[in-house]
Amino acid sequence: MIPLASLQRTAEELMAKAAIEIPDDYLAGLRRCANTEKGDLSAFVIQAMLENYEAAKEDRRAMCGDTGVPRWYVKIGNDARIDGGPIALEAALRRATANATHSVPLRPNRVHPLWRTDHNNNVGINAPEIEYSFHPNADWVELTTVHKGGLFGSDYRMLFPGDGIEGIKRFYLDTLVAFGKRGLACQPAIIGVGLGGSKDACMVLGKQASCLRTVGSRNPDPKIAALEDELHELGNNIGMGAMGFMGSSMVVDCQIEVGYCHTGGMPMSVHMFCLSSRRSTARIYADGRAEFRTDPMWFTDYSRRATVEWDQPMLEAAE
Amino acid sequence: MSSKLKTVHLKLPASTEDLQTLEIGSVVYLSGRVFTAREGIYKRAIEEGVGMPASREDLGSANFHCSPAATIEPDGTLNVGSVTATASFRFAKWLDGWLKLSGCNIIIGKGGMTSEVYRDIFVPNNTIYLTTVGYGTGALLGRGIRNVVGIHWKEELGLAQAAWVLDVENFGPFLVESDLEGNSLFERENAKIAPGIDKLYEGTRPATLRRYGETDNKKEEVI
Ligand code: SF4
Numbered sequence: 001m002i003p004l005a006s007l008q009r010t011a012e013e014l015m016a017k018a019a020i021e022i023p024d025d026y027l028a029g030l031r032r033c034a035n036t037e038k039g040d041l042s043a044f045v046i047q048a049m050l051e052n053y054e055a056a057k058e059d060r061r062a063m064c065g066d067t068g069v070p071r072w073y074v075k076i077g078n079d080a081r082i083d084g085g086p087i088a089l090e091a092a093l094r095r096a097t098a099n100a101t102h103s104v105p106l107r108p109n110r111v112h113p114l115w116r117t118d119h120n121n122n123v124g125i126n127a128p129e130i131e132y133s134f135h136p137n138a139d140w141v142e143l144t145t146v147h148k149g150g151l152f153g154s155d156y157r158m159l160f161p162g163d164g165i166e167g168i169k170r171f172y173l174d175t176l177v178a179f180g181k182r183g184l185a186c187q188p189a190i191i192g193v194g195l196g197g198s199k200d201a202c203m204v205l206g207k208q209a210s211c212l213r214t215v216g217s218r219n220p221d222p223k224i225a226a227l228e229d230e231l232h233e234l235g236n237n238i239g240m241g242a243m244g245f246m247g248s249s250m251v252v253d254c255q256i257e258v259g260y261c262h263t264g265g266m267p268m269s270v271h272m273f274c275l276s277s278r279r280s281t282a283r284i285y286a287d288g289r290a291e292f293r294t295d296p297m298w299f300t301d302y303s304r305r306a307t308v309e310w311d312q313p314m315l316e317a318a319e
Numbered sequence: 320m321s322s323k324l325k326t327v328h329l330k331l332p333a334s335t336e337d338l339q340t341l342e343i344g345s346v347v348y349l350s351g352r353v354f355t356a357r358e359g360i361y362k363r364a365i366e367e368g369v370g371m372p373a374s375r376e377d378l379g380s381a382n383f384h385c386s387p388a389a390t391i392e393p394d395g396t397l398n399v400g401s402v403t404a405t406a407s408f409r410f411a412k413w414l415d416g417w418l419k420l421s422g423c424n425i426i427i428g429k430g431g432m433t434s435e436v437y438r439d440i441f442v443p444n445n446t447i448y449l450t451t452v453g454y455g456t457g458a459l460l461g462r463g464i465r466n467v468v469g470i471h472w473k474e475e476l477g478l479a480q481a482a483w484v485l486d487v488e489n490f491g492p493f494l495v496e497s498d499l500e501g502n503s504l505f506e507r508e509n510a511k512i513a514p515g516i517d518k519l520y521e522g523t524r525p526a527t528l529r530r531y532g533e534t535d536n537k538k539e540e541v542i
Contacts, residue, residue: 041344041494041508044322048452048459048492056401056458065388065403065457105400107388108478118477151406160527170523177516178541182430182505184406186454238519239512243452246511276455 002141004083006288008092013292014145015070015100018280019062022053023294026190026277029215029252033188037249042241046188046249049242049275064276067106068147070097070122071129073212073298077138081286093130093143098123109150131204136302136310144281144296146211153185153272156203161266165227168195168268169234175270176235180250183243186274188252190215191235194269197259206269209257211279212298219256220304228254242275252277257299260306322346328489332380333425335445341495343504347449348491352379352468352484353427355386357405359480360472361413364420372471372482375422379484382421384410384428386479388457389467397467399483401457404429407448408542411436418444427493429454430505433542437501448497450504456492463490513538 030046037043056063072093076082082089098121101108108120110127122128135142155175159167172193179185192210194202218225232254241247261267281297282290302310324346329337331351341347356364363369371378384407389399407428414432417423418440426441427449441448451460468484475481496504516537525535 040323041504044324044346044492044494045452047322048456052453052456052459055462059458059462061458061461062388062401063458064455065385065401065460066405066455067388102390105388105390105398107386107401111479118479120478157526158528163524163527166522166524167526170520170525173520173523174537177537181509181540182542183454184430184542234519239515243450243454244505244512245508274455275453276457 001081001083002284002286003288004088004092006284006290007082007089007141007143008096010282010284010290011093011096011143011145012100012103014143014280014282015096015106016104017292018145018147018278019067019104019106020056020060021280022063023214023277023279025214025216025294026252027053030188033249033252037241037247039241039245039247041245042243042247042249045242045245062104062106063278065107066149067109067122068149068276068278069109069127070106070145070147073131073133073144073146073296075133075135075142075298077135077140079137079139080141082141090130093128094123097121097128133298133303135300140283140285142281142283144212144279144298147276147278148211149186149274149276153179153189153274154207154270156199156267156269158199159266159268160264163266169231171268172231172270173234173238176238176250177240179272180238180240181244185272186276187242187272188249189272189274190252190277191231191254192271192273193231193254193256195256195258196261196267198261199267201259202261202267203269205257205259206271208298209255210271210273212296213255214295215253217255224256224258228256335424335499338424338445338447338499341447341498343495343498343502343507345495346491347493347495348489349381349493350488350490351381352486353381353383353490354378354485355383355483357384357386357480358410358413359476360482361410361417363472363475365413365416371421373484377469377484378421378482380421380423381425381427382423384426387483389478389483391478397470399461399464399467399485401461402464403455403457403460404451406430408432411440415440418446425449427451430542431496431503434497434501434503434506437497437503441497442499442501445499447495447499449493450496452492452494459492460490463487509538509540
């Protein structure tokens with residue numbers, strides 16, 4: 001039985017880690033941008049950001065004053081038992097969000113869409129969002145928090161099979177050019193692309209691609225991996241760098257996730273995870289022990305399965 | 320921070336003469352008093368006719384478009400952790416009234432406004448626009464805050480929309496986005512990028528299903 005107290009304590013620590021410590025994979029990607037950037041202004045911006053991450057860690061203060069919209073991804077092992085059940089877990093995540101808002105401190109960003117009611121704790125109706133997935137042969141729970149910037153850089157469009165790769169490139173460029181000007185998307189960014197699924201799933205897949213994979217990871221389908229490389233390069237050829245200044249640092253990496261969709265369509269979403277690509281993950285074991293890391297490992301062979309049944313000859317053979 | 324860009328340290332309040340020396344694309348650090356104000360304050364001060372939340376001496380004359388990551392401790396102490404600007408273009412409609420009412424001559428924010436707004440509103444009011452950098456340099460900016468002097472309209476507007484008054488030292492970096500003549504750094508950079516756009520779009524195809532009301536001119540902006 002996983003103790004509730006460990007889940008809540010770990011969740012609070014994750015909130016602080018996400019807000020303060022830039023993940024290593026993004027940092028390495030941004031350093032690569034810094035090394036190749038020729039535009040004076042864009043290079044200056046990246047240098048300032050690199051110093052900002054240091055300042056955040058030294059002072060234990062949030063790297064960005066805008067909290068974005070903190071949310072949770074929960075992966076539950078098939079054999080995990082949670083003290084108090086899923087209802088208690090959700091309560092713990094809501095408490096951790098509210099407590100960390102005060103203790104870090106984080107800007108209270110969440111308000112009612114119509115009445116603008118602000119509880120000053122980033123908790124409210126349907127907030128924070130909590131998404132779930134499951135994992136075979138495991139008795140742990142994994143918590144990931146993502147604090148993604150909220151206003152600019154995402155878009156959705158229904159494309160059709162006839163639009164093809166050329167249509168995908170067009171919508172990709174449209175989104176980057178529109179939100180890259182003046183740096184509305186706070187690039188260099190991790191671009192997540194969702195292809196297929198139902199309309200809502202298409203948005204979810206693209207968002208997860210940008211927030212829950214790591215810079216340098218590739219889709220297991222080699223042809224999709226090649227498209228990731230191609231879109232990565234295409235984005236950096238716009239001529240636009242950080243803050244929309246002339247340069248080559250628009251995209252730190254591009255990551256694509258797919259889902260089977262309606263036979264007549266090819267829905268596409270684009271998401272940009274900004275200069276404050278904030279994510280943090282922990283695995284909590286039955287004895288309450290927590291292991292922290294920055295790679296959510298959200299997408300797995302299991303989560304991407306394409307067949308009716310899931311049998312895992314590979315996994316069993318390895319163990 | 321070392322860079323090829325020109326760097327200026329500016330004391331607040333700044334005179335028009337001080338502002339005259341600034342060129343677009345220069346790096347600026349501020350020392351003195353700044354205060355936060357955004358749509359909540361603008362609506363109340365201008366549309367509802369309440370006027371300013373405090374005197375010009377109390378607030379200073381540099382308006383930051385921002386809501387800090389801050390808390391008020393049980394003993395009343397104000398604790399600001401990190402500060403990041405919010406996108407300014409949404410506030411253009413209030414600015415003429417605001418600059419006249421507040422006497423501000425520096426607007427600090429994210430992403431700037433259009434040069435049309437600069438020419439029509441900023442230039443006649445001798446006001447410049449400084450943009451934050453990144454924009455996520457919240458921790459660096461947080462370091463520049465020496466003292467949280469006070470907070471106005473907290474009850475009326477909540478923590479995020481209230482006016483926070485901050486005494487700052489070497490607060491920055493910022494970039495001069497608009498000078499006293501109303502030039503825009505962002506528009507200058509857009510113009511440099513524009514010639515390559517057509518080539519970039521070669522080998523792409525417009526979507527089969529179109530949308531109402533959209534521009535297909537990639538040289539335009541969406542703000
Ligand atoms: S988009 Fe990201 S870096 Fe930019 S202000 Fe929002 S959270 Fe900060």
